[in-house]
Amino acid sequence: MSAVASAAPRHGILLTLAYDGSRFSGFAPQNNGVTVAGVLRGAIRQMDPSVGTLRVASRTDAGVHARAQIVSFDTELQIESRGWLLGLSAFLPPEVAVQRVARVAAGFNPSQEAHAKTYHYWILRGTIRDPFLAGKAWRVHDRLDLAAMQREAEQLLGTHDFSAFRGAADRRENAVRTISRAELSELPESPRCLRFAIRGDRFLYNMVRIIVGTLVDVGRGRVEPGSFARAFASKERTDLGMTAPPDGLYLDRVELEDWGHSEWPNQF
Amino acid sequence: MSAVASAAPRHGILLTLAYDGSRFSGFAPQNNGVTVAGVLRGAIRQMDPSVGTLRVASRTDAGVHARAQIVSFDTELQIESRGWLLGLSAFLPPEVAVQRVARVAAGFNPSQEAHAKTYHYWILRGTIRDPFLAGKAWRVHDRLDLAAMQREAEQLLGTHDFSAFRGAADRRENAVRTISRAELSELPESPRCLRFAIRGDRFLYNMVRIIVGTLVDVGRGRVEPGSFARAFASKERTDLGMTAPPDGLYLDRVELEDWGHSEWPNQF
Numbered sequence: 001m002s003a004v005a006s007a008a009p010r011h012g013i014l015l016t017l018a019y020d021g022s023r024f025s026g027f028a029p030q031n032n033g034v035t036v037a038g039v040l041r042g043a044i045r046q047m048d049p050s051v052g053t054l055r056v057a058s059r060t061d062a063g064v065h066a067r068a069q070i071v072s073f074d075t076e077l078q079i080e081s082r083g084w085l086l087g088l089s090a091f092l093p094p095e096v097a098v099q100r101v102a103r104v105a106a107g108f109n110p111s112q113e114a115h116a117k118t119y120h121y122w123i124l125r126g127t128i129r130d131p132f133l134a135g136k137a138w139r140v141h142d143r144l145d146l147a148a149m150q151r152e153a154e155q156l157l158g159t160h161d162f163s164a165f166r167g168a169a170d171r172r173e174n175a176v177r178t179i180s181r182a183e184l185s186e187l188p189e190s191p192r193c194l195r196f197a198i199r200g201d202r203f204l205y206n207m208v209r210i211i212v213g214t215l216v217d218v219g220r221g222r223v224e225p226g227s228f229a230r231a232f233a234s235k236e237r238t239d240l241g242m243t244a245p246p247d248g249l250y251l252d253r254v255e256l257e258d259w260g261h262s263e264w265p266n267q268f
Numbered sequence: 269m270s271a272v273a274s275a276a277p278r279h280g281i282l283l284t285l286a287y288d289g290s291r292f293s294g295f296a297p298q299n300n301g302v303t304v305a306g307v308l309r310g311a312i313r314q315m316d317p318s319v320g321t322l323r324v325a326s327r328t329d330a331g332v333h334a335r336a337q338i339v340s341f342d343t344e345l346q347i348e349s350r351g352w353l354l355g356l357s358a359f360l361p362p363e364v365a366v367q368r369v370a371r372v373a374a375g376f377n378p379s380q381e382a383h384a385k386t387y388h389y390w391i392l393r394g395t396i397r398d399p400f401l402a403g404k405a406w407r408v409h410d411r412l413d414l415a416a417m418q419r420e421a422e423q424l425l426g427t428h429d430f431s432a433f434r435g436a437a438d439r440r441e442n443a444v445r446t447i448s449r450a451e452l453s454e455l456p457e458s459p460r461c462l463r464f465a466i467r468g469d470r471f472l473y474n475m476v477r478i479i480v481g482t483l484v485d486v487g488r489g490r491v492e493p494g495s496f497a498r499a500f501a502s503k504e505r506t507d508l509g510m511t512a513p514p515d516g517l518y519l520d521r522v523e524l525e526d527w528g529h530s531e532w533p534n535q536f
Contacts, residue, residue, distance in 0.1 A: 020399040065400075086395065094402035127354065131288040132333075134362035136400070189457050 010074050012108040013084060016100040017069040021246070022135035023095065026062040027069070033062070036096060040071065043091035047084070048075045057110040057254040058117060063246030065136065068099060070110040070254045116180070116199055116255040121212045122248040123194040130192070137193065138212075138248040144219035146194070149184050152218045153196070155228040156182040156211065162204055164231035164240055170205035177202055184215065197252070209244040217241030280376040281352060282340045284368040289333040289514070290403035291363065296327050304328075304364060308339065311359035315352070316343045325378035325522040326385060331514030333404065336367060338378040338522045384448070384467055384523040389480045390516040391462040398460070405461065406480075406516040412487035414462070417452050420486045421464070423496040424450040424479065430472055432499035432508055438473035445470055452483065465520070477512040485509030
């Protein structure tokens with residue numbers, strides 16, 4: 001690994017990033033506190049003090065995790081991917097880990113290039129806590145009707161107006177979104193857990209957490225089945241259930257239109 | 269739940285406990301710092317201020333985790349199992365969680381009654397970190413020869429003199445132990461991880477960590493295959509490899525001779 005700067009043309013570096021969001025106040029600053037972007041910028045600056053804007057595929061909220069967030073920045077440093085991977089790994093805290101590094105065009109914006117995102121949400125059922133999932137799953141005490149939740153989840157598939165499915169902070173005009181996967185399943189390796197996986201073209205603010213909160217409310221009988229269909233028609237937030245806490249939410253995958261790079265192979 | 273004390277005869281309470289040991293200086297005090305026993309005793313005292321000795325199946329070291337540690341104590345309180353479960357859960361930090369509660373005879377000692385224990389050890393391969401396994405697996409950069417490690421692990425099965433396999437602090441005379449399971453496997457759900465599972469009648473101090481360190485040293489070519497057989501014969505620690513760090517070690521299961529209680533059923 002060599003970190004020698006040269007006067008080469010500016011280019012982009014694309015990082016795939018995993019993080020445990022439990023102790024971060026989100027990816028980017030909303031209020032106060034330590035952000036993922038803050039510690040990442042600190043690590044990049046150890047290698048390139050002149051680094052500018054970080055561009056991110058999805059600004060995750062406080063307490064939300066990522067298995068494969070995508071972040072890009074521009075640099076003139078001629079460091080190979082492996083050098084960035086090892087260097088940043090040395091400067092990042094254990095909660096944030098670079099998974100892959102690729103070279104892209106300067107100005108590459110993962111948010112604009114993302115054509116699909118997948119989120120996972122973990123639910124831990126029962127009164128018995130799991131210390132290894134503290135802050136990493138939503139623990140739900142009530143009995144859940146899994147079949148009813150699965151039927152409700154299927155109603156999400158396709159293209160709908162998700163105006164009802166967003167936090168008050170979201171002011172985007174167009175709330176039409178296409179959902180291509182919405183699966184709720186028990187995990188053989190963790191039978192007390194449910195995992196909800198949802199893939200869509202884009203997501204509104206708090207959309208996944210409102211969907212999961214509504215699914216759980218249907219599962220425990222607080223909300224009548226058919227709520228998603230009612231909310232598509234009414235566009236009323238009140239036709240849906242609660243907003244699930246951030247703890248169980250993971251940005252699992254971002255699919256880019258033009259990935260356009262060769263990934264650094266894993267070491268095994 | 270009712271926590272009313274009465275002058276009933278003293279009896280034992282048996283807890284199955286899971287904990288993330290990352291931030292504890294072990295189950296019981298070795299040096300300074302917060303211990304699992306300390307926070308557990310604090311929680312029990314909230315319910316029974318007169319609680320005495322905690323008896324434990326296996327004193328885990330600093331940084332070592334448990335999925336099913338067994339702890340018992342005596343009390344006169346007539347609280348049903350569910351009351352203990354909910355009460356202790358309310359007073360314990362997220363890193364420590366009661367999994368099951370049972371009523372047993374006063375003085376029941378899980379260490380004496382344990383006829384088998386199973387430990388798991390997690391190894392994360394490669395240079396790429398996993399923020400969700402920080403402090404919860406040993407990350408090994410070197411390429412590992414899995415087949416060689418598996419052949420070596422099989423040599424552990426049966427009854428052997430494990431005198432070479434212990435930390436200097438262990439002064440027990442009899443080091444003959446019987447190993448009934450020693451399996452190293454890749455995990456389909458976490459392909460970068462290896463999990464070593466070992467079941468035996470009793471374990472010496474640092475025995476599992478010395479076994480795992482030696483397996484890894486065989487896997488990366490630092491120790492010649494056949495080291496376990498050589499160490500059984502020589503009783504020399506120097507015939508073995510390094511001691512693995514505590515991070516990846518989990519007390520997975522304790523089998524009691526006379527479990528003698530009805531478990532509180534899980535809530536789903």
